[in-house]
Amino acid sequence: MALSSTRTNxxxxxxxxxxxxxxxxxxxxxxxxxxxxxxxxxxxxRELLADxxxxxxxxxxxxxxxxxxxxxxxxxxxxxxxVKVAPDHLTMVEVGIDGEVTHVETRDFEASSPHALATLVTxxxxxxxxxxxxxxxxxxxxxxxxxxxxSEHSVNSTQLGWTNVPLGSALQSATNLPVLIDNNVxxxxxxxxLYGTGRGHDHFLVVTIGSGVGxxxxxxxxxxxxxxxxxxxxxxxxxxxDGPVCNCxxxxxxxxxxxxxxxxxxxxxxGVIGPHDGIGALEVRGAAGDPRAQEVFANAGRLFGRAxxxxxxxxxxxxxxxxxxxxxxxxxxxAGFEPAFRPxxxxxxxxxxxxxxxxxxDRWAQGAACLILSTPFDDAGVSGKQGHLIxxxxxxHAGAPS
Amino acid sequence: MALSSTRTNxxxxxxxxxxxxxxxxxxxxxxxxxxxxxxxxxxxxRELLADxxxxxxxxxxxxxxxxxxxxxxxxxxxxxxxVKVAPDHLTMVEVGIDGEVTHVETRDFEASSPHALATLVTxxxxxxxxxxxxxxxxxxxxxxxxxxxxSEHSVNSTQLGWTNVPLGSALQSATNLPVLIDNNVxxxxxxxxLYGTGRGHDHFLVVTIGSGVGxxxxxxxxxxxxxxxxxxxxxxxxxxxDGPVCNCxxxxxxxxxxxxxxxxxxxxxxGVIGPHDGIGALEVRGAAGDPRAQEVFANAGRLFGRAxxxxxxxxxxxxxxxxxxxxxxxxxxxAGFEPAFRPxxxxxxxxxxxxxxxxxxDRWAQGAACLILSTPFDDAGVSGKQGHLIxxxxxxHAGAPS
DNA sequence: ACTCCTTTGTTCACTCGTGAAGTTACTGTA
DNA sequence: TACAGTAACTTCACGAGTGAACAAAGGAGT
Numbered sequence: 001m002a003l004s005s006t007r008t009n010x011x012x013x014x015x016x017x018x019x020x021x022x023x024x025x026x027x028x029x030x031x032x033x034x035x036x037x038x039x040x041x042x043x044x045x046r047e048l049l050a051d052x053x054x055x056x057x058x059x060x061x062x063x064x065x066x067x068x069x070x071x072x073x074x075x076x077x078x079x080x081x082x083v084k085v086a087p088d089h090l091t092m093v094e095v096g097i098d099g100e101v102t103h104v105e106t107r108d109f110e111a112s113s114p115h116a117l118a119t120l121v122t123x124x125x126x127x128x129x130x131x132x133x134x135x136x137x138x139x140x141x142x143x144x145x146x147x148x149x150x151s152e153h154s155v156n157s158t159q160l161g162w163t164n165v166p167l168g169s170a171l172q173s174a175t176n177l178p179v180l181i182d183n184n185v186x187x188x189x190x191x192x193x194l195y196g197t198g199r200g201h202d203h204f205l206v207v208t209i210g211s212g213v214g215x216x217x218x219x220x221x222x223x224x225x226x227x228x229x230x231x232x233x234x235x236x237x238x239x240x241x242d243g244p245v246c247n248c249x250x251x252x253x254x255x256x257x258x259x260x261x262x263x264x265x266x267x268x269x270x271g272v273i274g275p276h277d278g279i280g281a282l283e284v285r286g287a288a289g290d291p292r293a294q295e296v297f298a299n300a301g302r303l304f305g306r307a308x309x310x311x312x313x314x315x316x317x318x319x320x321x322x323x324x325x326x327x328x329x330x331x332x333x334x335a336g337f338e339p340a341f342r343p344x345x346x347x348x349x350x351x352x353x354x355x356x357x358x359x360x361x362d363r364w365a366q367g368a369a370c371l372i373l374s375t376p377f378d379d380a381g382v383s384g385k386q387g388h389l390i391x392x393x394x395x396x397h398a399g400a401p402s
Numbered sequence: 403m404a405l406s407s408t409r410t411n412x413x414x415x416x417x418x419x420x421x422x423x424x425x426x427x428x429x430x431x432x433x434x435x436x437x438x439x440x441x442x443x444x445x446x447x448r449e450l451l452a453d454x455x456x457x458x459x460x461x462x463x464x465x466x467x468x469x470x471x472x473x474x475x476x477x478x479x480x481x482x483x484x485v486k487v488a489p490d491h492l493t494m495v496e497v498g499i500d501g502e503v504t505h506v507e508t509r510d511f512e513a514s515s516p517h518a519l520a521t522l523v524t525x526x527x528x529x530x531x532x533x534x535x536x537x538x539x540x541x542x543x544x545x546x547x548x549x550x551x552x553s554e555h556s557v558n559s560t561q562l563g564w565t566n567v568p569l570g571s572a573l574q575s576a577t578n579l580p581v582l583i584d585n586n587v588x589x590x591x592x593x594x595x596l597y598g599t600g601r602g603h604d605h606f607l608v609v610t611i612g613s614g615v616g617x618x619x620x621x622x623x624x625x626x627x628x629x630x631x632x633x634x635x636x637x638x639x640x641x642x643x644d645g646p647v648c649n650c651x652x653x654x655x656x657x658x659x660x661x662x663x664x665x666x667x668x669x670x671x672x673g674v675i676g677p678h679d680g681i682g683a684l685e686v687r688g689a690a691g692d693p694r695a696q697e698v699f700a701n702a703g704r705l706f707g708r709a710x711x712x713x714x715x716x717x718x719x720x721x722x723x724x725x726x727x728x729x730x731x732x733x734x735x736x737a738g739f740e741p742a743f744r745p746x747x748x749x750x751x752x753x754x755x756x757x758x759x760x761x762x763x764d765r766w767a768q769g770a771a772c773l774i775l776s777t778p779f780d781d782a783g784v785s786g787k788q789g790h791l792i793x794x795x796x797x798x799h800a801g802a803p804s
Numbered sequence: 805a806c807t808c809c810t811t812t813g814t815t816c817a818c819t820c821g822t823g824a825a826g827t828t829a830c831t832g833t834a
Numbered sequence: 835t836a837c838a839g840t841a842a843c844t845t846c847a848c849g850a851g852t853g854a855a856c857a858a859a860g861g862a863g864t
Contacts, residue, residue, distance in 0.1 A: 009849095009850085010850095011850080011851085026812075026813090027812075027813065028811075028812055028813075036851075036852090037851065037852055037853075038812080038813065038814085039813090039814075039815080039816095039851075039852065039853080039854095040850080040851055040852075041813090042813060042814055042815090043814095043850095043851090045813095046814095059859095061860095062810090062811080062812090062859075062860045062861065063810085063811080063860095063861085064809075064810050064811065064860080064861055064862085065809085065810040065811020065812060065859075065860065065861080066810080066811055066812040066813070066857095066858060066859040066860055067811090067812075067859065067860060068811085068812065068813090069812080069813080158749075201629075202629070203628055203629040215716065217716075217717075219621070219626050219628070219633075220624075220626070220627075222622075224621050224622070224626075224717065225622075225718070226605055226621070226717055226718020226719065227603075227604065227605040227718050227719060227720040228718060228720075228750060229718070230715075230718040230748065230750055230751065231621075231716065231717050231718040232716065232718075233715045233716065233718070233748050234712075234715065234716050235715075236712075236715045236746070236747070236748045237711075237712035237715055237716065238708045238711060238712060238746040248748050248749055249745070249749065250745050250746050250747075251745075252746070253746075306640045307712070309639075309640060310636075310638075310639035310640060310709070310712060311716055313632075313635045313636065313638045313639055314617065314619075314633065314634065314635065314636050314639065314713055314716065314717075315619075315626065315628055315633050315716075316627070316628020316629050316630060316631070316632040316633040316634075316635070317628065317629060318629040343651070343652050343653075344638070344640040344652050344654070344655075345638070345652075346632065346635050346638045346650050347560075347650055347651065348630060348632055349630075349632065411819095411820090412820095413820080413821085428842070428843090429842070429843065430841075430842050430843075438821075438822090439821065439822050439823075440842080440843065440844085441821075441822065441823080441843090441844075441845080441846095442820080442821055442822075443843090444843060444844055444845090445820095445821090445844095448844095461829095463830095464829075464830045464831065464840090464841080464842090465830095465831085465840090465841080466830075466831050466832080466839075466840050466841065467829080467830065467831080467839085467840040467841025467842060468827095468828060468829040468830055468840080468841055468842040468843070469829070469830060469841090469842075470841085470842060470843095471842075471843080
């Protein structure tokens with residue numbers, strides 16, 4: 001076994017990952033989805049069967065031809081760890097290879113503390129240790145910021161106040177698992193394309209609203225990261241000529257105008273909520289029918305709508321997915337969003353579908369875990385050495401108990 | 403030969419195209435640029451030498467190791483035709499495989515005429531017939547609009563008033579050459595990445611100003627086209643809440659505010675130029691120092707700067723290239739552009755390079771020709787059957803005269 | 805029951821491309 | 835002048851993946 005581990009056999013891993021994310025499938029279906037020849041899938045399936053990594057299931061009813069022989073994973077006891085790093089808390093999840101979250105854990109965290117890195121490593125290590133799953137493929141981390149050298153170590157994030165923090169190598173040496181780190185919204189987009197609404201769409205946009213504003217861009221089936229990993233920073237699209245000064249230094253940024261903190265400030269100074277009330281109180285007011293509260297959201301919706309329209313015109317996605325803490329109060333946003341958004345699109349795009357997803361807090365962390373689960377599909381090998389390790393774990397340790 | 407033509411040998415074509423676009427190079431350099439192994443280049447070079455498609459040139463001086471043996475194309479008498487289709491005129495060029503324009507021809511054209519298609523086909527056929535070049539790889543066409551099914555036939559363009567015009571098949575059957583059609587700005591971006599400033603950059607933005615406003619997006623080395631081929635329509639980013647009604651039906655579109663026609667209208671109603679003067683007169687006024695004319699351009703520059711800043715924040719390109727008829731008067735635009743653009747960027751991007759290219763009118767058509775010249779590099783085979791034909795022509799007909 | 809059609813899955817010969825190891829031909833240094 | 839260092843190129847054995855042809859297993863119409 002030690003000798004044969006040199007050959008990584010990328011497509012073996014891809015087949016396993018496909019069966020995990022998609023569920024049982026026929027050889028023909030796998031070949032079509034992974035865009036390889038049926039001949040290859042036959043060969044791979046034979047090998048994987050011999051290694052007891054997959055099993056043959058029932059035949060599915062024929063649709064005018066030979067009925068398909070479904071194959072599925074021999075063991076679903078495979079998964080990954082996902083970590084969301086926020087300025088004030090950590091969320092860690094364990095997910096199965098089918099994307100389902102099986103364990104959630106949230107802890108307070110102070111990103112600006114000098115012990116932040118050590119605290120994070122300890123917390124993640126504990127989650128790894130506590131896991132009952134037989135095989136963990138790796139640890140995915142989503143951060144509000146960018147990563148130098150995709151899949152490599154150092155992390156930069158203005159929101160966290162981190163510059164060149166060697167998060168990757170620290171986690172890796174502590175847990176002995178492969179580690180991938182990426183921007184949190186990009187990770188979310190990845191999750192949508194594997195398990196969510198983005199499935200089957202080659203071009204879509206994930207936009208998030210909440211404590212910040214961001215976008216994950218999927219084009220031609222893969223994530224757009226940009227030259228320095230900063231793609232998707234739609235929070236700093238200029239939308240007004242006045243408005244508050246953003247912490248990026250500019251005036252009129254989308255984010256400065258519509259992030260939660262800003263909505264709260266507007267509402268407080270207008271006397272809609274008390275000087276110590278937060279976004280929750282504002283939402284309650286709006287839902288209860290207070291027109292001044294509703295106007296705060298509607299105004300944010302209008303600005304957001306115009307900005308997103310610009311992005312849609314520029315990138316031509318097939319659908320737009322709205323996510324984030326703020327999505328919970330979308331009905332309030334929508335009053336301003338829809339009338340601002342649609343008319344500002346080019347005519348061909350005015351019918352574009354906008355999907356608002358119910359928000360669960362663990363979604364970010366689940367997205368981070370998808371960094372791991374999606375590597376086997378990464379033809380270009382962007383994930384480099386870590387990706388290699390993940391594929392190796394998948395094709396080696398994922399067999400049925402013998 | 404007929405038998406061996408079944409194997410297309412994609413990388414043979416890629417090597418030839420690389421030598422054409424890049425100039426003579428060593429095997430090692432080719433391997434690095436095309437991201438293949440040196441072993442493969444050795445093998446391919448041997449074959450191509452045997453077929454007399456390439457020749458060995460001088461050794462280049464060593465830089466501390468074995469000196470590189472340069473190889474170059476046996477014949478540079480290879481080229482392509484590029485066609486720019488505008489509402490009122492056609493520009494056709496012949497370019498060499500090195501990207502140089504060797505022949506230009508412009509004709510009046512009425513896109514809305516019922517005979518438009520026939521006229522276009524005749525004009526292009528004549529250029530093909532007149533060509534003295536021994537091998538034409540194909541015909542590239544750039545249109546202001548989108549193409550259904552990349553590399554296939556039918557064309558949609560609101561600017562031309564065309565819906566599902568079978569331009570591709572018409573040109574192909576008339577000339578018996580491979581034909582590729584694409585959006586004109588995307589084609590321009592392709593030209594920049596092959597022969598221009600974009601060379602060596604994996605992420606850049608080409609923005610054009612003039613009778614319209616558009617963008618070509620290159621990300622991770624390839625053109626972003628979007629779900630329905632409409633990516634890059636930055637002309638309809640909303641930038642003002644008032645402003646003239648755009649012909650897309652919306653109010654406040656970038657294009658409606660800053661296209662030439664709009665600048666002229668503003669200048670006329672302000673009395674800066676006479677009621678029958680055009681953009682040329684306005685530029686002369688501005689260059690001569692008329693502050694009112696300068697303000698028209700500066701205002702356009704401001705709007706443009708803010709919009710482009712939003713796009714840069716969203717896509718994180720490495721450089722921005724400004725092109726188009728309007729680029730000739732860039733100094734006038736710049737007065738408004740720079741102070742609006744830089745501060746609106748996220749801090750990491752404030753140093754981004756903006757390159758303004760001197761404008762030649764045949765540039766669009768040259769870009770279109772690059773659709774043909776770039777196909778050998780198209781790994782994914784987006785260009786489909788036509789791409790196949792082009793590669794075949796390149797590896798078959800491109801030999802030295804025997 | 806028979807034929808035709810459709811779709812799935814398999815076999816086989818073959819090409820493309822690679823990694824590893826070695827060879828060639830220079831520059832720079834003791 | 836010998837030696838190490840460096841980079842370009844070559845050879846070779848091997849694996850991954852494919853196209854083409856075929857076999858298998860059903861449905862639908864007659």
